């Protein structure tokens with residue numbers, strides 16, 4: 031993984047202090063980092079947030095009418111970020127929400143709050159800490175549920191970004207090594223842009239004592255043995271001891287050179303022989319890896335990547 035911090039420091043000019051002494055490069059890096067003061071001063075108003083979203087490619091600045099092939103007019107009166115309207119009288123396309131397909135589509139929170147929750151997420155704050163930071167004397171207090179939902183969107187976006195940019199080296203597991211495997215549905219609201227698709231099946235694999243998490247989006251959004259087994263053989267060495275739940279697709283694992291142990295989640299968390307999948311399941315709830323120094327910028331980059339603007 032590239033150390034963004036060093037990249038930043040290298041790219042920044044190195045000013046000298048008033049005494050003419052060269053400042054520690056880390057001083058520059060600290061200045062380039064986000065903190066709450068910066069969040070409130072640079073993203074403190076709706077207009078600042080819209081401008082920032084434009085500059086960072088999170089919302090489109092213009093749109094072409096697909097029918098007339100002409101630039102549409104942006105009207106700001108409707109929706110949080112406005113909508114595009116065709117100049118031509120009687121156009122079929124008429125209007126398109128500027129938020130359509132973006133990170134902000136269907137958002138019920140103000141943009142300022144969204145950027146604040148994103149920051150809280152990237153700083154690794156708990157729900158309680160986040161609500162405390164966002165509580166104001168007059169405004170609304172966000173609920174645990176709202177924070178949890180947006181943390182999930184953030185986390186899923188980062189995972190999807192990592193998924194498409196991962197450079198997995200070799201396989202995990204091996205003889206006498208335990209690999210926990212589990213599937214979950216991702217992006218209940220956000221992953222499938224537009225439409226009301228329920229989410230996407232993602233399979234996760236992690237070796238005990240190793241943080242190298244392997245993830246794959248299931249082709250055709252299915253989790254049959256035909257889909258799951260090739261994803262497992264791609265990432266997990268033969269001879270590994272694989273722990274899963276009772277899902278039937280895993281039953282054929284011994285035919286592929288694995289030792290298979292399962293735990294029945296309908297009546298137990300840990301099987302009598304110690305088999306469990308708690309660690310892989312905890313991955314679905316959020317990041318367990320160390321925070322990056324530029325986590326907020328990473329999150330914005332991931333959103334820009336996952337919610338591409340046409």
Ligand SMILES: [Zn+2]
Pocket residue numbers: 095096097098099116117118121122123124
């Ligand atoms: Zn038109």
